[in-house]
Amino acid sequence: MPGRSIWTRYSFAWVTLALFLFSATGHWIFGWLAFAQEAEAVGQQPTFNGYFVTMMRDTLENWQSDFLQLIWNVAGLAFLLHVGSSQSKxxxxxxxxxxxxxxxxxxxxxxxxxxxxxxxxxxxxx
Known part of the structure; x- marks a missing residue:
């Protein structure tokens, strides 16, 4: 649609990207806090290498389930189509x-x- 900004034309993609970045950042921050707490509980110093391997495993397991991603694709698309995103016009x-x-x-x-x-x-x- 000519004359519409890239923000309007791809609003669903932008909202999805923002939610993804927010959730991934939160996942890794709170993951580090939990990893550091567990390491200190057993008298070890938390290391980034151990944290990275653990978090990559957890992240990939979460993506395999696709539960939250599927919920967003169904509920988010339905919501944005309802309120009139550019994709629904x-x-x-x-x-x-x-x-x-x-x-x-x-x-x-x-x-x-x-x-x-x-x-x-x-x-x-x-």
């Missing part, structure tokens, strides 16, 4: 063509009505 030209096709199916003389409306509203066919 149908272009005026396409909607007009669909209405014209329906009118022609319902009424064989609809062509005259369509032409009258086009003339009245100065929206001639291109």
């Amino acid at each position: 149908e272009g005026n030209e396409r909607m007009e063509a669909k209405i014209d096709a329906i009118l022609r199916k319902v009424d064989p003389t609809a062509g005259a009505t369509i032409n009258e409306l086009d003339t009245e509203f100065a929206r001639g066919k291109n």
Whole structure:
């Protein structure tokens, strides 16, 4: 859709990316806090290498389940379509063509009505 910003055209993707970054950052921060607490509980110094391996394993296990991702794709898309994100908007030209096709199916003389409306509203066919 010309004239619309990249933020509007891809709003679902931007919201999904923001939620992903927020959740991944939180996962790794709280993961470090838990890892450091567990290491200190057994008298060891927490190391980044041990943390990285543990967190990569946990992260990949979470992605395998796809539970949160699926929830967002279903619930988030339904919500954004409901409020009218750009992905849910149908272009005026396409909607007009669909209405014209329906009118022609319902009424064989609809062509005259369509032409009258086009003339009245100065929206001639291109």
